[in-house]
Amino acid sequence: MKKFVALVLAVLMMASVLVACGGGNNGGNAGNTDTPKGDTPAESLEIENGAKLLVWSADKAVDLTKKLCEDFKAANADKNIEIEVQVQGEDAAATQLLKDPDAAADVFSFASDQLSRLLKADSLAPVFSAKDVIARNSEDSVTVATVDGELMAFPETCDNGYCLIYDKSVVSDEQAKTLEGVLEACKAAGVKFVIDAGNGFYSCMFPFTGGLKIDGIKDDVQQFNDYNEDEVVATLKAFSDLFHKYSDIFMSSEDSRINAGFQETPHTVGAGIDGPWNVTADLAALGDNFGAAKLPTINVKGEDKQIISLHGFKYIGVNAVSKYPYAAQALADFLTNKQSQVERAKAVAWAPSNTEALSDPAVTENAALSAIFEQKQYSVLQSGIAETFWTPMGALGNYLWQESANDEASIKAQLEKAIMLIKDE
């Protein structure tokens, strides 16, 4: 028995020693308090010698990211930097990072919807070279990532929105200008029109079109502008009426349903509201019949109203607990400079946030990107959105096409409920 107790004690001791070792490695960054205050040019960052960086990139862009990282290493050949690039979807970057920041990437790309989560967990390091970055990127992409006057991430792309994608053999360019026209054309051809009405990212277009706007977060509570509730309700009712009138044509399903419908023989989908991440596949499925345009208008009480969308950006962030903060900052700066953004536009058709790179032919000649840019002027920027925004907004969108959504009073009740749930935290 004594032997047994001794053995147990020995094992416990071993374990505690090992755990202590593990903890020690991670504490390396704690003493680093004199971080630069945003006006250090990227070139004068003192990159740590022998830095080892882990980079997360979306699967479509990973080859390019690897190449750009090689360029970065070559440009800093004297520093012996090691970079590993791993595939990590931009939609899941925040989830993976927050799971275990120590084991996560030093430099990672993410979409703006995750910004608030990352900021809440203090997982982003402020940009050291903010002055340069602000100067070269479009104003709105910078504004979205600025918190209390500090830029928290490097703008990477400015195309995280959506537009109308349609099959030209079903919907004519003229019909694509109004939602009524699109639905009528789809009805004539007996195919579906798809919006992901249960997804807050898409469904917020319904109230936005009626004049609702986001006005930042104050004390953890989502703020809205002084919207005219009657107008919002009237617009929601107009959407709801159309969805009911064309109940066999309108389909609420996730955005990849659009592409699936284009792939089927015969096509089961005529048009849909889709994002740039599906556009390459849509183009491949439709070929010459591929059409892209800004969102259509909707007739509300005799007046054609432009549908307002949500527009976001993609960013490259630096992990706040990176062991090599200077090298990570320099790399993130390099990955988002003009040259890198142009190459990204050429390789994967992601639109740059860099103002000069925007005029590159790879961007201007892309039909879907042009449509998204045109839509951008009719959009609400995806900035200062609380985590609580998405689910109630999706529920509101889902409600509009239910049978019970047939009078203004019930729609108004649903809108008020959604706003209340979004604010309640």
Next chain:
Amino acid sequence: MIKSYKLRRIISNALIYILLGGLGLIWISPLVYMIIHSFRADGGAFYSHILPWPNADGVRFTLQNYVDLFTKADNTANFPQWFLNTFIIAIFSCIISTLAVMMVSYAFSRLRFPARKPLINVGMILGMFPGFMTMIAIYYLLKALGILQLPHLALIICYSAGAGLGYQISKGFFDTIPRALDEAATIDGATKNQIFWKIILPMSKPIIVYTILTSFIGPWTDFVLAKIIVGAQGQQYYTVAIGLQIFIDKEHKSAYFKQFLAGSVVVAVPITALFLFLQRYYVEGVTAGGVKG
């Protein structure tokens, strides 16, 4: 009231067959759907036809999905690599777990040592805790030990380290083998170790097969623990379960859905092959030996 016994039997049998047939149909239809659609040429995710439809070129069935699965290794999907990873993990876990289970069962069944009963009980109780409880703790322990960077080793350790706790069924089986055999072997000069390898194991083929199958299928199909440990690593370390989920996530569904169907069929192949190979030992074994006179 139906008088004829024969008629009554026919009617009740018919009803039972209809019920069972219906249940069987419900059970098997997803499998049939998956296999048929894995050969589909048309469409992507969200298919509206129940049976595959000829695509624009008039092709209804194709092997292309399987060809793509194994030849198109890119940054999103690398099924051959995932398959190999899973195979290695499953093989090693299977060998280690099977040995561990057999040895623990033998010790509990045949050897008499202090605290044997309490250990059996502790093993039982520990085995009742759901595995989910400890997963996060396992992650941080592996991280502290520094083997998170070797995710496959980490997975093999996780799958096989606690395997010995699954001793109950094999111990029950060993208990049915007459102790007289052990005694005879001991008289002939065999050690406990020799008895285990030369007497007990050859007589326990059915239970060995059962243990091999379960300890292979576990790692082969595991998703949750694998996702926690390998999920944050690069795509080249994924197992098939994680990889197949990548195929149908929001971003990749439209491009990879048919490959997902093909992959799901392929995943079933090693398990089926292993079972077919081991099946014949199920019936042999225990009836072959025995104590004479």
